[in-house]
Amino acid sequence: MTERDVHEIIRGGESLTVEFKSDVKSLPDRDLVAAVMALANTEGGDLFLGVEDDGRLTGLHANHRNLTALPALIANKTNPSLAVYVEGLELEGQPIARIKVPKSRQLVSTSDGLLQRRRLKIDNTPEAVPFYPHEFIQRQSSLGVADPSALPLDNLDVEDMDPIQRIRIRNAIKKYGGDQSLIPLADDELDGALGLTVSVNGRLHPTVAGLLLLGKEAQLRQYLPSHEVAFQVLRGTDVLVNEFYRKPLLETFEEIELLFRARVEEEEIQVGMFRVPIPNFDRRAFREAFVNALVHRDYSALGAVHVKLDDDGLGISNPGGFVEGVNLDNLLVAAPRSRNPLLADIIKRVGLAERTGRGIDRIFEGMLRYGRAAPDYSMSSSYTVAVRMSAADADAEFLRMIVQREEQTGVAMPIDSLIILSRLRNERRLRTADLARSVQKPETMVRGALEKLVEADMVEAHGIGKGRTYTLSAKVYQGAGEKAAYLRQAGFDAIQQEQMVLNFIDTHGTIKRADVMDLCRLDRNQAYRLLTKLKAAGQIKQVGEHKGAAYDRA
Template sequence: MDTNEHEIGKLIQQGESLELEFKSDSKCLPDRDLVAAVVSLANTDGGDLLLGVEDDGTVTGLHANHLNVTGIPSLIANKTNPAISVRVERCDLKGKTIARIIVPKSRQLVSTSEGLLVKRRLKLDGTPEAVPFYPHEFIQRQSSMGIVDPSAMVLEQIDLCQLDPLQRLRIRNAIKKYGGDQSLLALADEELDGALGLCREVGGARRPTITGLLLLGTEELLRENLPSYEVAFQVLQGTDVKVNEFYHKPLLETFEEVELLFRARVEEEEIHVGLFRVPVPNYDRRAFREAFVNALVHRDFSRLGAVHVKITDDGLSISNPGGFVEGVTLNNLLVADPRSRNPLLADVIKRIGLAERTGRGIDRIYEGMLRYGRSAPDYSMSNEFTVVVQLVDTAADLDFLKMVVEQEEKLENMPIDSLIILSRLREERRLTTADLAPSVQKTEANVRATLEKLVETGFLEPHGVGRGRTYTLSATVYQKAGKKSEYIRQAGFAPIQQEQMVLNYIATHGSIKRADATDLCRISPFQATRLLKRMVKNSLISPIGQGRGTRYVQK
């Protein structure tokens, strides 16, 4: 099968990555090396292997032994365990023939028939390499893909009598305090353990699961049997360390102590909105709770490292070992289906009431920042080893908060999509549907529907039609904020004003181009084109030239 030459050329220009591997075949690449390269791709994210291309992207072509690419799929299937089914495409590029081997991502661990188990990773310089896949990393891979639940594993070496019975009382109190599943309160201790999956019967004896150890274990048991479990709370002022606490206590006890330390650093002011007094904290408590619980629940227990809560001069950051779970990325964080690396633990925490039961705690974190007119939570420092969320400590926009609170009084809580859109327009003034779609992480059709609802409620005003349609905050919003002149600057001018501005520009400079009209009238290039065509039709101006170089002069 012939592959599009242009597509292959673009792949080569990108250079090697986790999902793209070049292999030279000028000296006939040994079967063992070819199969190992395929295995490393399958055990990571899948991707393309270009056979006949040097590491620097130079196309040197296939060796005579590999010119018949139809035999490559069966070679790889016979030398991998379990067998990998690849697709191979032949391509003629720059007078040379190469093979594109398309490797699927494997849902299970794959090795060569000789037992070689490798994966890909990025080196410090950003280039990829194949490295051994060690046994202790198996559970990381399987849990991130949702194949196994580490938190449900039974610890057969621990007897129930070693657990701390007082922690069950803590669970019951947490259910009452946080509005958890009230039916759990009527259960006896043994029934409670079973209902939450804290203990399971193995060989006629009840033993705790990892989740049971986290909630009911003593500090000594946790240190001995789950050494990776650790929580740190730090407060830094400049380079001075004001607080530096590390915890190995049971999970609920740790949560309560860290929350107390956090609450001591929450500062509030109040504003009046109508008849109500609205608190304005420097950090939203519910947003903190969701972010902290997420870090505790979704961390990778096979990796050493603490869940870190850190307060600095810049704000609050919370991090946990282990990257995003399979299928979740920075680009779909808001819309991806809720998934956990530790499903049993996540379920228990939801039933206790600590976490959002819908699994959309991420919305709560965003709401806790955006409704106060602050920047959205920042996850950009996350990578394959760590998830980091940063909540910047900036002054609240009280006018924006009043606007949100008034809306909530009339209807209900502002949807997170609306908050994101309003927040971006508050900062960037004028945007199109295409500009907003990446932030909302939904299709342009969905974003457009949200925008039109905001127009109906009086928050936004549309400008223009079709592809060039833009949106700004409405005159009412700017008026309430005491920024009437700013509204005029952002909303632009009426068509008759725009025409006069164009004529004045031509009178001064002799002619005008579309780019000049775009900048002059503060409109999109598409709207500038419509304006100039309308003026030509009305015999106000005449075009000179064609295409991008077209100039317009007064008729």
């Protein structure tokens, strides 16, 4: 890590993964070890020793100048022993230590038995708080080392369960195309095959997943008080519907789906010989998002799964953040993982969820194919996963283009292609690097998807090398009745680039090569050639040399 990198981190202040500790009076060993342990039990991160809470650099005490002793001290005073990396730095004449703390895949305490984790307060500053026993399983499940949904409930017997819910399971398998081999099984065989029950000391007891699917409402309230689902419909500030459910999962799903379907409105467009519906909300996208919220929620945390319809669209949220390894930047490509693996497997076998584990693709597809914005997960946090689906009007011509292409190929439009077409529709002209962030795949793979769209005459490429850009094709703009829009994009030629450079100089006084690259979407060499051409024509002159070179009107 460079000195500049460290300065940037310190200027950013303390966070969930960054901790400052003053060492002016020699930080006691127990305080240092406790701070490191709390980081390890959260997300890991950096502890900067010799830095005040406000970011001032005050340096290391003489007792901590021997940095080689710090890793051994921390390893000896943590249980299990925690291995850290310590780096000595000198900033503004002050020696400080950067202690790099890994995220632990098991709970770590101090040798004195102190067990803490970090969390953010309301003002977004971090604090260390006790790690309580009921939070252990939550931590282990998020790391993928324990399955809370498979835990047996010793206080309940299988005879206490509601037999009607087994009928509901069999009906769901038939309705949603689940695992048909489960239908002819006897009740006890069905329970065992799905993991709804487990034998403990010779007696069958329901698992947590079994209670969620077979339990009675009173049992769910008593043994799993965190299970709750809310369905709300708002119009402005008026609350039209505000229903709460604590029923078994399948029954809850069916009742919520009925309430949702009653609010789905459809229009139709003609595509060839077929009428294609355009719903205000895609049913499959809703189903996958809602089932995800039920299956992947943290059942150790109080709080309801919320389904909310309002003037802006549909929102679904659940307690518990993304599981380990999943974040906003890899949602589309992360390997499928669940906080409750047994429950997730049951729901897939019943047929409610996408069996490949790629339900997130269904959610994106259900928005993008209608020309709407991609589902928005930006309001998610370490405590909540929240998705918003816009209620904006669909783009009928965009849908017609997608359906026609699917009819030609006989396969559904890949999600990568939908993302690319959607972004080009909204932002007109983009580079491969711009699109790679949305597709969440390497540029080489995105370039392959783009070239297939070029071959299909849905996208056009402009330029070469790193400056290569893409727009929707003339055929697409023509189909949408936007011929002028196509000319504005595709007609972005050398003459226009020259005029844009001159306009920039008139507005800002001078222009640099980096400005030309950004303004005209060119690579370094293309920008150099454009500036050289303008110089040769006597329209601009160079001011300065090398890195300081800028260009002014001649």
